[in-house]
Amino acid sequence: MRPRFWLLSTLLFFTLTAPGLAHASTSELGTIIEGFVNRHFPDATSHMWVVNDTQWDGDEMVVDVYTYVVEKQQPVALENRYLLLIVSGKLTAVQRIPVESGADCQREET
DSSP states (O other): OOOHHHHHHHHHHHHHHHHHHOOOOOOOOHHHHHHHHHHHTTEEEEEEEEEEEEEEETTTEEEEEEEEEEEEEEEEEEEEEEEEETTEEEEEEEEEESSSOOOOOOOOOO
């Protein structure tokens, strides 16, 4: 009875924790987004970003993020929206999507 209990406990533990090990941690995600904003807006005097949503599958993560950037000589912050593809903890692709409320963005149907 005891070996069966330990086996089931071990399997349950790995089932619940293993998927989380493949994803970028919260601190890594913040570092990745911060690095993207700093590289994309090198002349910004200040910036802020907000994560709207994240979706992941295996080691791939798609992050929907808004950026608010104040550049030199600009009285108003620039507002942008991006989808970031993060694979194995590295930023691999970026797509800028419209901020307007009329944007026709939908989930991919499979």
